[in-house]
Amino acid sequence: MKSNIDIHIADFRILGFALAFLLVLPTSAQDKKERLRIGAVYTKIMDGPVYLDLSTSARIDRSNVKVPDIGLDVFYEVDGEEYPLGEVRTGANGDVRFTMDNPGQIQPDSTGLYILSATFEGDDTFRRASRSIEFRDAAIRASLKTQDSINYIEASLSDTVLDSLVEGALIKVQVKRMFKPLQISEEFLMTDTNGSILVPVPGDIPGKDGILDIEVVIEENDTFATVKTSLEAKVGTPIAHISTYDQRALWARSSKSPIFILIFTGVLIFGAWGLVIYLIINMYRIAKN
Secondary structure, X not given: OHHHHHHHHHHHHHHHHHHHHHHHHHHHHHHOOEOEEEEEEEEEEOOXXXXXXXXXXXXXXXXXXXXOOOEEEEEEEEOOEEEEEEEEEOOOOOEEEEEOOOHHHOOOOOOOEEEEEEEEOOOOOEOOEEEEEEEEOEEEEXXXXXXXXXXXXXXXEEEOOOXXXXXXXXXXXXXXXXXXOEEOOOOOOEOOOOOEEEEEOOOOOEEHHHOEEEEXXXXXXXXXXXXXXXXXXXXXXXXXOOOOOOOOOOOOOHHHOOHHHHHHHHHHHHHHHHHHHHHHHHHHHHHHO
């Protein structure tokens, strides 16, 4: 009887080990997958588009690499409920921009907080991953102001939900350029108690017809994410457009070549052909005689 009991106990142990192995096996297989990292930056442009810049990367062989061709589901959350916004797929550099066609459809929670999320469901290589960002809706207003013959950019930042001005927010004022904006504000310029800033505009910045495309930005703020507004102001130095299109120069078109080049080239051509003709005439005379 005792041997039978021992056999049954051994059977139960074997069955327990088998069940434990089956439970651990999927987890081990899951652990072998790489961990995907999702980056998200929310940007609102006043009177312009609102978008979410997403990126996917992973740490492989002790180095961070961009991961392309990753499908992401984008949605917003309100009180624990998820509402889909769309799907995107990262490009060859692991980046993608999700533009919100109707930003008004995104609703905040009872405290005025917006929550946007991007989720990757996982595949054979990477585990499931998600990234959420929280922010409050903000608005920037900017205008040109002239005081004592000096031009200023005056801007204010407000919380649209609370309808109140925001104090102590870091703001940049810059002039748009082709490769990198030219910052004209101080390095750490913050809004005052009225939620405003006042930045002088140097008069020696070149611009087409003296017009500068000025941008006011709060960038990756912990509360409001990124918000931008821009305005055009004729406060720069007009660019002098120097053209030699209708002048005779070495770099001009053929019809506007310098006179001395035309004369020199003509002398060379006629001289060369004259020598050829002279040699042909002499050869004809020699052959005739």
